[in-house]
Amino acid sequence: MTCGEYITQTWPDTSSTLRLLIALISRPSTRPMREIDQVKVSLNEIETQIHFRLVGAPHTLAEICEAVAWVHAAVARTPSKKPSMVDFIVECRGNQTLSYCTRSVISPLINNLDRDTQCWLPLFPNTAVAIDCRRNLVCENSPLGLNISWDLLCFICGLEYEVDTETGFALYGQRSLVYPTRYLPTSESMQWHFQDLKKGELPPTGSFQGGERFNDLNECLTIGKDHLLGFWPEPLVTLGTEYNKDVDITKVRWTNPGDTETINDVYEKDGYTFGASISAPRLLSFNASMTYKIAHNRRNIYMSDFIGNMESIIDTPALVYSIQEGRAYVVPLISVVFHIGRVRAKVHKLSQYHVAPCEALANGGLAAFDAIRKSYQDPLAAKQPQNSKDGEVQVPYRVKDHLQSVYAALQVTVRQRSLLKRFFKEYLVGYELADIAHEYQSYNFKRHQLKDLVCWKPLVDEVHLVLFCEGLYDPIIRDPKSQAADGCVGRHHDTIPCGLDILTVSLPCLLHLSRRYNEPGSAYEWVIEGCKWHSRHSKGLVFFECDHSRAQHCQKLQSLKSKGQKHARMPDYDNLAKYQNGAIAFEDEVGAGTKLKRLSNADRTQVEPGKEWVVATVRQLRVAGDFEVALILTHLHHDRGESVGIVKPALLQTFCLFFSMFFKAVREPSRKTTSYDPNSRRGAFGVWWAF
Known part of the structure; x- marks a missing residue:
């Protein structure tokens, strides 16, 4: 070009x-x-x-x-x-x-x-103005921006209106978003964050993080004699990269201790064997047997074709959820395996383990696979083991062996979750990512109520691996190549807003989920079983130029319709095929709009809770960008207290659970049950699984 x-x-x-x-x-x-x-x-x-x-x-x-x-x-x-x-x-x-x-x-x-x-x-792919007009880049506590007058800033960015947000005000144009991030007192400069909205992208109106709070535009214009228009990095979905040297990927924390449930240990049935034979003196004899998988042995997975098995999970979905942040991601399973492998390697500081990071690419699954394919035969430790005195040759522990152990541990949680999720049908159930990443001998089983997340709950039922975590940085990260070669390094801004329980699914994972319900090369009518994809556009378009004069009714917001509902319009296959790395926003079936105008404090109290966030929660994401994020489902009425609150299972669920445990204990009296320590660090409801 x-x-x-x-x-x-x-x-x-x-x-x-x-x-x-x-x-x-x-x-x-x-x-x-x-x-x-x-x-x-x-x-x-x-x-x-x-x-x-x-x-x-x-x-x-x-x-x-x-x-x-x-x-x-x-x-x-x-x-x-x-x-x-x-x-x-x-x-x-x-x-x-x-x-x-x-x-x-x-x-x-x-x-x-x-x-x-x-x-x-x-x-500079992310800036409206690529160079400094009158002076060089100003560096003060690492701000990055173009020194520009206020009138020129408004003109070049095409700013048209002001909107109140949860963390202050924001200025919008047809293809731009600008809001203040910090005030630099030494130079009396106001630093502004700039986001270039691509053609057809919805401007966000939600909570903007990563900067100071400014409520009044006039105040910013009064205290700021100079204005710095900052840059916006390209977001990507790639786990296991070193995009920021200051971030320690080993700081993966545990979720709240009160969200656990005590359940006795169970075995997983592998299958049934029946047979019949004729023998003397009896004419007929009948026998039956039941086999079990040893679900507690992490080494029961033997991978003869390591690369082939890794390639098979490039698009396999895995869900990672943070209760405190209120964010969920469905990313490729191979990305999770690779990321946990890197965390485990950094935990072993004395052994000097090292797994090379992957590149920040638009498809996180392919990025992780390429990194594994390049280094899986390399020794894991920087220092090679010495041969023993009796002449025995010490085989070095390879990256392949290290990742096999991680994958085997994840498969254990998949099997156990498939057994236990039937007791908590209205909950999101899974295991602690921190337990697996830090190689704990016990894994903590957790549940989270999905009362306010019913809009994307059907998708969760299709995902077999669910992990809870805190402290895992946003997998939507920036591309280091998008930064200017010279100048200061800008701060990282989280792409997905916290606290709104947004589920973000990569497009390859979404197609992997729906592959059984749609014929190859046909339109994506069914997302999962029982849920149709409904395009609000009259022609079924997903990527198109949105009418910003009626942004509150933008037809880019897609919907999921149940099997019994009528008037489900399929998305245009040709239009969708052009943006394999694009982003698609789904809203609740009911649908609602939001008015893009400045709301006073008095007006805010009259807005029905949750409705002003329908568009706000999806505008943080690029619709026709070059990254992997593909699906966001938002809900209309969001109550943060109810969403985070953990409700104990119903009486019938509890009765069935204990009846099942009692029945298994009668049949297998020699088995040991898992005990828990009420004074443990996970609290009275802590669960310890011994694998």
Whole structure:
């Protein structure tokens, strides 16, 4: 792709105007005001500077300003024997007039735009303005941003309205989101976070984290003499990467101790064997036997084809849920295996175990598989074991053996959960990820009430591995390559908002779940058994340009409809196939809108709880982006207290549970039952599973 092709693809509405304008820049000469396609342009060359003045529609001028700034950044970064210093000064004069000036040294560089095939690689994909207008990047406690005037900030970003959020206010445009993150007193600067909303993406209106709280726009404009417009990193779903050296992946904590349930140990039936024979002196004899899996031995899984088995779980879904954060993820099982393997390796500091991280790619399952395939034959320990005195050769412990142990431990939890989840049909049940990651000899079985999560509960029933965790950083992480080569390193912003019980599913995992219910190459009518995919768009489109004037009724929000409901419109297969790494937002079957306007404190109390979050919770995610997140289901009426509160099982469930345990104890009196310590660190309801 050449730079000219990149311009046509990125700014299709103004590409013809941009090409004519770039041609004027490449051959500068004084020209009077003339109309070029959609805008009026005048050019004035004074010594080594070129002055432009453009008059046109605000939205068109904003795109032109963005594209021209991109061109300057591209040619400035083009490899050459002598790097060129490119100045680009922009001024906004009214709503329909834009002027800027640059040095004439830019002209010969722009002539090579269509011939240079590399200049688009190191560009800034997440910023509307790619370079500093008047001064270099300002570094103070590692802020990253473009020093810009307030009027120019509003103009370039296309800001149109202000919205109150849970953590302060935010400013929105058709394709941009801006909100303050911190105030720098030494330079009297206000740092603003900028998010470039791609075409067709819904702007978020939920809780924004990672910065200070600012409630008043006028206050920010009063205390901030300068304004820094920050960058937004690309989010990806990739577990097991080292995206931040300051983050310790071994700090995986346990969930609240009061959410456990005491259940006696049980064996898992493997199958039944029946037979009949004829023998003398009796004519007929009948025998029957029952076999059991030894579910407590982690080494009962023998993987003859390690790479083949790892490849088979690339798209296998696994659910990770945080009670305290109120967030759930369905990610590839191989990503969980690889991530826990890296955590376990870091726990063994004395043994100097090491598992190399994977790359931050859009498909986390493929990224983990590629990393495993490259290093599975490598020794796990940095220091090789020495041979014993009797001459016995010590075989080094390999990464393959280490990951096999992790996978076997996860399979144990899968089998045990399949037995126990029938007692807690209304709960999310699973095991502690921290117990597995830290190689505890006992695994803690937990349950969480799904009263407020019924909208995505059918999907959970299709997932066999469920893990609870706290302290596992957001698997939606940034791409280090998207950061500027120079300048300061920006802070990490969580992509998925906390406290709203949002379930995020990767698209490969979603297709893996629904593969049994849809024919290959056909439309995705069924998500799972009994639940149809309903597209609110009249043509079944999933990825399209949303009408921001009616954002509260945007048809991008998909729905799940039960089998008995009518009028389920299938999504367009061709439209969906173009965005295999896209994101799809599902809302509850009832559906509700939210008004995008500034709400006073008095107005907030009149809004029905939960309804203002329907759109708010899904706008944090890129809809047509290049990352793996694919599914979010939100609920309308969210009560944080009820969601986190753990309700004991009903009397009938409890009776059935103890009756089952008593019946098994009568049949197998020699078996030992698992005891628990009421004074243990997990509390009176702690469960200790000995595997």
